Amino acid sequence: MCFEDYGGYFPHSEGDEELWAEADQNERVLFYQARTKSPPRETQYGFFLDRDLLDREPALARIFRGLVQDLARLQNLPDGEPGPIRPEELGVGFFEALRPMVVEARYFELDHLTSESLDGALGELGFTDVRHFDHRLPELLSLVDTAREAGRLDELALLFPLLAELRGAAAVRSAGSGPGDVAIAKKRD
Numbered sequence: 001m002c003f004e005d006y007g008g009y010f011p012h013s014e015g016d017e018e019l020w021a022e023a024d025q026n027e028r029v030l031f032y033q034a035r036t037k038s039p040p041r042e043t044q045y046g047f048f049l050d051r052d053l054l055d056r057e058p059a060l061a062r063i064f065r066g067l068v069q070d071l072a073r074l075q076n077l078p079d080g081e082p083g084p085i086r087p088e089e090l091g092v093g094f095f096e097a098l099r100p101m102v103v104e105a106r107y108f109e110l111d112h113l114t115s116e117s118l119d120g121a122l123g124e125l126g127f128t129d130v131r132h133f134d135h136r137l138p139e140l141l142s143l144v145d146t147a148r149e150a151g152r153l154d155e156l157a158l159l160f161p162l163l164a165e166l167r168g169a170a171a172v173r174s175a176g177s178g179p180g181d182v183a184i185a186k187k188r189d
Helices: 051-056 058-075 092-101 115-124 137-149 153-173
Strands: 015-023 028-036 041-049 102-111 127-133 182-187
Touching (some): 041 092, 051 058, 051 092, 092 102, 115 127, 115 182, 137 153
Antiparallel strands (some): 041 102
């Protein structure tokens, strides 16, 4: 079973928060996202703002434009990963001022799998000897891209199944109880 091991996203912390804004000719949207490690969950709120009303309130329009520009500038910095603008940096007043301008709000919440939670779920379903390993697909896809660029994709088509089997077998042999994004298990009779 291949899955996205959510536990790997937060190796040194319990979670994070992020705020970003998007603006085009028709919409002004403010997004807030919170992710937690324990429990593994992602929550996102989207606040769709009345563009005309926002544009008639110069102070709020200026704050919103500034937020969009700051986020764009941070995302385009060449060196390193910039930290997101945190909701607490704006203050409660910013969100209270936007409240009358929200014409639609959307919300979703996702519970994510981690190696540990997958192990528990598979155990409840009767699987034993659950082992994990990192998949080898990126290496194979890189090989395919290289062959495509060299104009030798037809030659690789014959080798691809063999390479996939060899790399997959090696990965299965090295599988252990640690985290990984592929799990193998035995089913009890």
